[in-house]
Amino acid sequence: MEKIYDLIIIGAGPAGLAAGLYAGRARLDTLLIEKGVDGGQIAITDEIENYPGGLSGPGQKESGAELVARMTAQCTQFGVERLSANVTKVELDGVIKRIHTRDGIHEAKAVIIATGAHPRPIGCLGEEEFTGRGVSYCATCDGSFFEGLEVFVIGGGDTAVEEAIYLTKFARKVTIVHRRDELRAVKSIRERAFANEKIDFMWNSVVTELHGPEGVLSAMTVKDTKTGEERKVEADEDDGMFGVFVFIGFLPNSELFEGLVDMEHHYILTDDAMRTNLPGVYAAGDIRKKPLRQVVTACSDGAVAAMQVEHDLASGRIG
Amino acid sequence: MFELDKNNFEEEVLKATGPVLVDFYGNGCVPCEALKPHILRLEEEYGDRIRFTGLNTSNARRLAISQRILGLPVIAIYENGEKTGELVKEDASPEAVEDMLKEFCADRT
Numbered sequence A: 001m002e003k004i005y006d007l008i009i010i011g012a013g014p015a016g017l018a019a020g021l022y023a024g025r026a027r028l029d030t031l032l033i034e035k036g037v038d039g040g041q042i043a044i045t046d047e048i049e050n051y052p053g054g055l056s057g058p059g060q061k062e063s064g065a066e067l068v069a070r071m072t073a074q075c076t077q078f079g080v081e082r083l084s085a086n087v088t089k090v091e092l093d094g095v096i097k098r099i100h101t102r103d104g105i106h107e108a109k110a111v112i113i114a115t116g117a118h119p120r121p122i123g124c125l126g127e128e129e130f131t132g133r134g135v136s137y138c139a140t141c142d143g144s145f146f147e148g149l150e151v152f153v154i155g156g157g158d159t160a161v162e163e164a165i166y167l168t169k170f171a172r173k174v175t176i177v178h179r180r181d182e183l184r185a186v187k188s189i190r191e192r193a194f195a196n197e198k199i200d201f202m203w204n205s206v207v208t209e210l211h212g213p214e215g216v217l218s219a220m221t222v223k224d225t226k227t228g229e230e231r232k233v234e235a236d237e238d239d240g241m242f243g244v245f246v247f248i249g250f251l252p253n254s255e256l257f258e259g260l261v262d263m264e265h266h267y268i269l270t271d272d273a274m275r276t277n278l279p280g281v282y283a284a285g286d287i288r289k290k291p292l293r294q295v296v297t298a299c300s301d302g303a304v305a306a307m308q309v310e311h312d313l314a315s316g317r318i319g
Numbered sequence B: 001m002f003e004l005d006k007n008n009f010e011e012e013v014l015k016a017t018g019p020v021l022v023d024f025y026g027n028g029c030v031p032c033e034a035l036k037p038h039i040l041r042l043e044e045e046y047g048d049r050i051r052f053t054g055l056n057t058s059n060a061r062r063l064a065i066s067q068r069i070l071g072l073p074v075i076a077i078y079e080n081g082e083k084t085g086e087l088v089k090e091d092a093s094p095e096a097v098e099d100m101l102k103e104f105c106a107d108r109t
Helices: A014-025 A040-044 A064-076 A139-146 A158-167 A187-195 A295-314 B009-014 B030-046 B061-066 B094-106
Strands: A004-010 A030-034 A081-084 A087-091 A097-101 A104-113 A117-119 A150-154 A173-177 A199-202 A205-211 A219-224 A230-234 A243-246 A250-252 A281-283 B002-004 B020-025 B051-056 B074-079 B082-088
Touching: A004 A014, A004 A097, A004 A295, A014 A030, A014 A064, A014 A104, A014 A295, A030 A104, A040 A064, A040 A117, A040 A139, A040 B030, A104 A295, A139 A150, A139 A158, A139 A243, A139 B030, A139 B061, A150 A158, A158 A173, A158 A187, A158 A243, A173 A205, A281 A295, B002 B009, B009 B020, B009 B051, B020 B030, B030 B051, B030 B094, B074 B094, B082 B094
Parallel strands: A004 A030, A004 A104, A030 A081, A104 A281, A150 A173, A150 A243, A173 A199, B002 B051, B020 B051
Antiparallel strands: A087 A097, A097 A104, A117 A250, A205 A219, A219 A230, B020 B074, B074 B082
């Protein structure tokens, strides 16, 4: 073991990057670990309209990836160390926290958990089999495969409707499949969807099974939530396939911490300084139980958590 | 890494004499961009035993779909014209790709 960091941050989404920025400026010896892409969920979002000071509007459109690239640059300029690795195990109860990755164990006096969330699957038959073969949770990754084809978007919230609008750039027709009879998305987004000629709606509907005898998604069973009636929706014969994009919320990436810190419905509980029930362990961003999960609230959590770490280290409460 | 296109895919992958790894990526695919440096790093280690190639599916959608690729990224191994191993989207982590390569090479020693 070479060194003991002041702070290890797990996850480089907006919460982790903001925590890194504040920790770096506070001159805490900090390691930021990310297993995949900086930004997490936000990195694959086509457009961020509601981050204060972010670029949006006519001629000023900014993708999530562009916003995140600036956050990363800002974070690393203050000397935060980076590691690309998957955390496999954590030991959080001692004074020194031990974070296991495939290539070794990293130690720190404090840990900020900022592992975020992942898209909630439909939970229907065939979903796993057809992921990457017609089923997707990432419109910016996979939308272009459906150029000129038909696409179904599952969900009725902001993300679902925004991504449906984005998918009209490629698809011939986009049908929003929603379990209720009205959208939950905010009015400005709803209006854009209703005005888009390529967007159609399938109300009071849930997908119960996905089919594709050729190994590519080409049909689905849809159940009417009011009558309970099921019917099969088949791909246009000439197309032979269609896409299903799923945006029905998120599930927290908290498996690693299950039984170690206090949680409610798998979300980590903190006080308003982002402290968990374990001394020296903090949580920030979508992983926390909180009322609003947005880039702006994730950044806020990250800043609060990092400053609390500095305060707790300086006062001798931890470390 | 050898850059494939829709015209040379058959020659360079399906008719290749040795095993070939194909990194299927696309324009605007952020997870693909994040994975790329890891694939290049693995090429240094395994490139002598398996040929590393990449295909930008944005310029070869029909070809990608013919290979049952409708989601990115995908890291696949081809041998004798057949896809023998494949990691799709979330499953295509740097660690999983390395494991797939390790296993592939172990089977041949």
